Amino acid sequence: MVLIVTTVSELRRQIGQLLREQPGAVGLVPTMGALHAGHLSLLRRCRSECSVTVVSIFVNPKQFGEQADLDNYPRTLEADSALCAAEDVDIIFAPSPAEVYPAGFSTSVHVGALTDRWEGEFRPGHFDGVATVVAKLFMMVMPERAYFGEKDFQQLAVVRRMAQDLNLPVEVIGCPTVREGAGLALSSRNVRLSPEDVQAARRISLALQRVQSFVLCGETESATLIEDARRHMLGTDGLLSIEYLAVVDPRDFRERRGPVQAGDRVITAVRCGAVRLIDNMELQPATAGAAGEQIQAGQATGTGP
Ligand code: AMP
DSSP: OOEEEOSHHHHHHHHHHHHHHSOSOEEEEEEOSOOOHHHHHHHHHHHHHOSEEEEEEOOOGGGOSOHHHHHHSOOOHHHHHHHHHHTTOSEEEOOOHHHHSOTTOOOOOOOOSTTSSTHHHHSTTHHHHHHHHHHHHHHHHOOSEEEEEGGGHHHHHHHHHHHHHTTOOOEEEEEOOOBOTTSOBOOGGGGGOOHHHHHHHHHHHHHHHHHHHHHHHTOOBHHHHHHHHHHHHHTTTOOEEEEEEEEEOTTTOOBOOSBOOTTOEEEEEEEETTEEEEEEEEOOOOOHHHHHHHHHHHHHHTOOO
């Protein structure tokens, strides 16, 4: 049975009691609910590595720029609780906005540099909202480990930076992106896509995958790769518009000019009607032997950028 708690004092009491019964590490999976298989992969990993698993479900108003996006964000606590119970989660922490931000609340956590570009540029204030709520959740739960998805790759980097800069005693663990069969990254916002939108949105991951394929084939010039990906992502149906699409150095999120380096990320944010979708993939140039095989395969099918 999963405990649902809504106040910080009850959360601390329950964690303390569970730790007495089952000593070991506390793990935290912060979410905004509307749980899907991506979230479940995080909480399974947490379950396997920690003796107490806490899943927070909080639609954090401070990280939403647009009121409509906040209002339309899916809220499905009942279904989420059933999923968490089936996964043997110990505690769901589902506080109200007033519990997290009581009257007079006036502190904000700002992570510099990493937040200047991309999500930070297109969603002003977003990362301050994320860093503030994650710092608070870390202080409330005091986890040894916290699990975040690589799907929100810049967010993961920001949270790692914050934990390091503030000496927070928590290990921040990144987990791979879970995708539907055709490659679309799972997101709570996908439920707002029409069937036609879903078809179009599938081009997002296909275009990123194409970048990685060409890198493997030996085409490493960032500008050439991005131009090709942009064309394929947009297609001809006019359903998608790209906010950004770039190859970045994952250490500082600066745009990579010139040849792609091993471990770079291709990152994108795309609008499909009123729905904003993000995705990213790691890029790995081929090792010498594998490159030859891939180039031959590319030539055979005539698939060059
Ligand atoms: P959210 O509820 O969207 O705030 O996401 C909560 C956590 O789940 C974040 O760390 C996300 O990066 C992660 N997450 C969301 N979608 C996925 C996915 N498709 N695969 C892996 N992790 C995900």
